Amino acid sequence: MPLQIDILTLFPRMLDGFLSESILGKGLERGLLGVKVHDLRNWTTDKHRTADDRPFGGGAGMVLKPEPVFAAIEQLQTPGCRRIYLTPDGVPLSPALAEELSRQQHLVLLSGHYEGIDQRIRDQVIDLEISIGDYVLTNGTLAAAVLIDALSRFIPGVLGEEKSLTHESFTSKLLDFPQYTRPAEFRGMSIPEVLLSGNHAEIEKWRQARQREKTRQVRPDLLK
Numbered sequence: 001m002p003l004q005i006d007i008l009t010l011f012p013r014m015l016d017g018f019l020s021e022s023i024l025g026k027g028l029e030r031g032l033l034g035v036k037v038h039d040l041r042n043w044t045t046d047k048h049r050t051a052d053d054r055p056f057g058g059g060a061g062m063v064l065k066p067e068p069v070f071a072a073i074e075q076l077q078t079p080g081c082r083r084i085y086l087t088p089d090g091v092p093l094s095p096a097l098a099e100e101l102s103r104q105q106h107l108v109l110l111s112g113h114y115e116g117i118d119q120r121i122r123d124q125v126i127d128l129e130i131s132i133g134d135y136v137l138t139n140g141t142l143a144a145a146v147l148i149d150a151l152s153r154f155i156p157g158v159l160g161e162e163k164s165l166t167h168e169s170f171t172s173k174l175l176d177f178p179q180y181t182r183p184a185e186f187r188g189m190s191i192p193e194v195l196l197s198g199n200h201a202e203i204e205k206w207r208q209a210r211q212r213e214k215t216r217q218v219r220p221d222l223l224k
């Protein structure tokens, strides 16, 4: 049974293009994974469809209320599913975490908005909190999309060519090497000679050297 993902958000239409385009769109079309987007307001009970309220203790912004979120998660969850809240104070998303999640049966992803969500949601109906980076988005819908995109690459068949997974940034704790395509000469810029040599050992050596150089320059922390 392919991985099923439910996304809970106040902005379902933000995902329209994301789910129909490119590699992920094809993966969905071929049934390699399933994604359903749900409007959190469907679980509100008042006539204004209120999903948020002011924070106790004061402060700016609004906080997602517990009632609709509890109701939504309780309806969507299945035994063994992972209930994930996207949040800047969660554990950082990494290739290892994306791969682990790609092997699950069912994920429920919760996107917050405004100031975040009522802590009781996090305490009771969330299993894992994930951050997509050290910056703050206005809501978690794009973060959910990033997580789905990253994990979908580990689902067999989603990437046409499985081997494209092996040569990527981070797979060897190094950033990727530069890529070139035709024409070999463009506006006076030639591609590195070695790539035309047909000598695979030399090409590999050149690529690894570029990887180390780039990682040293941009992400020396990865080399520690």
Ligand SMILES: C[S@@+](CC[C@H](N)C(=O)[O-])C[C@H]1O[C@@H](n2cnc3c(N)ncnc32)[C@H](O)[C@@H]1O
Residues within 6 Å of the ligand: 085, 086, 087, 088, 089, 110, 111, 112, 113, 114, 115, 116, 117, 130, 131, 132, 133, 134, 135, 136, 137, 138, 139, 140, 141, 143
């Ligand atoms: C403005 S943020 C809330 C930030 C929260 N007050 C804090 O400082 O941690 C609104 C929502 O965007 C999402 N979000 C923002 N940045 C994110 C990130 N780096 N990773 C994952 N989700 C993020 C979360 O769902 C969050 O509830």
